[in-house]
Amino acid sequence: MSGKRIALVTCLQLPEPDPDELWLATAVQNRGVAAEVCAWDDPAVPWHQMDAAVLRSTWNYPDCHSDFIRWATKVNGLTRLYNPLETVIWNSNKRYLLELFEWGFPVVPTTVVGKTQPVDGFTGWPQAEEWVVKPAISAGSRGTKRFHHTQRNETIRHIQLLQTRGDVLVQPYLKSVEERGEHAVVVIDNEVSHAVRKTARFEGDDEHVSQAVVPTAQETALAMAVLEKIGRKLPYARVDMAPDDQGNPLIMELELIEPSLFLKQCPKALERLADTLVGL
Incomplete structure (x- = not known):
C-alpha cells in the first residue's frame, strides 16, 4: 500500500445495500491505495487523515439535510471532498431542474x-x-x-x-418510462461510459435495472453538455433521462452527489473510476 487513504463515504444506517461498494473498494485497493468505507454520520471517523472523501452511498441525507451539509462543509476543510462542496449543495435540492430549464436544457416539466x-x-x-x-x-x-x-x-x-x-x-408522469424505461447515463472522469435502463420507481418499490446499454448519441451529447455547463470536472456523474413524445431525451434528474453507478454492469467503468480516484 502507498500510504494514501481514500474514504468511500456511506451512512451508518443504509436504507438499501450499495451494489457498487465492494467492487469499487476492491478495485481501488488493487491499485495499492487504502479504500476505507466510512459513514458520514459516524463522529469517530478521522477525516483529516484521509487524502480524499468520495461520496458514495450517503442515502440518508434527505432525512437530515442541514446536518449533512454542515458535515460536508466541515470535511471540505479537512480533506478533499468529491464531488466538490459547491456541487453537493447545488445538487442536493431538485430545484436545480428549474435552473437547467432556464439554461435551455430539455427537462421534464417541473x-x-x-x-x-x-x-x-x-x-x-x-x-x-x-x-x-x-x-x-x-x-x-x-x-x-x-x-x-x-x-x-x-x-x-x-x-x-x-x-x-x-x-x-x-x-x-411520462408514459415513455413504461414503454422504453428511464436511461441512467453514467459519466466517469468526464467521459460517458455506459447507461442502464431503469423501470419507474415509486415509494416502496425495488429498483430494477438492465445490463449495461450503449447510450444514444442524443443522450451522450445531452449529458456532456449539461456537465460542461456546470463547469466543474467531476470524477463521476449520472444523468437520468426519458424520451418525450417525439423520442427526444428529457432530463429527469442530475445525480452528482451519491448516485449508484452500476459498476458491476460495466467493468470498464469500474476500472476507469478506480484509476480516477487513485489519481485524485
Whole structure:
C-alpha cells in the first residue's frame, strides 16, 4: 500500500445495500491505495487523515439535510471532498431542474410547490393524465408517488404531507418510462461510459435495472453538455433521462452527489473510476 487513504463515504444506517461498494473498494485497493468505507454520520471517523472523501452511498441525507451539509462543509476543510462542496449543495435540492430549464436544457416539466405555499387553489397541475409528486430533497424515491389526474384531493394531501419537510415537485408522469424505461447515463472522469435502463420507481418499490446499454448519441451529447455547463470536472456523474413524445431525451434528474453507478454492469467503468480516484 502507498500510504494514501481514500474514504468511500456511506451512512451508518443504509436504507438499501450499495451494489457498487465492494467492487469499487476492491478495485481501488488493487491499485495499492487504502479504500476505507466510512459513514458520514459516524463522529469517530478521522477525516483529516484521509487524502480524499468520495461520496458514495450517503442515502440518508434527505432525512437530515442541514446536518449533512454542515458535515460536508466541515470535511471540505479537512480533506478533499468529491464531488466538490459547491456541487453537493447545488445538487442536493431538485430545484436545480428549474435552473437547467432556464439554461435551455430539455427537462421534464417541473413545478415547485414551496414549503409554506398554500396548495388550495394550486394551478400548476401538469397537462397530463397522471402526475408524479416528490420531495425536492430526496433519494431512493422516498416520498415519490404517482397519481391519476382525477385524484386531485389525494394529490393535495400528499403535497401537504411532504411540505412538512420542505419543498415539493409536481411533474407529469411520462408514459415513455413504461414503454422504453428511464436511461441512467453514467459519466466517469468526464467521459460517458455506459447507461442502464431503469423501470419507474415509486415509494416502496425495488429498483430494477438492465445490463449495461450503449447510450444514444442524443443522450451522450445531452449529458456532456449539461456537465460542461456546470463547469466543474467531476470524477463521476449520472444523468437520468426519458424520451418525450417525439423520442427526444428529457432530463429527469442530475445525480452528482451519491448516485449508484452500476459498476458491476460495466467493468470498464469500474476500472476507469478506480484509476480516477487513485489519481485524485
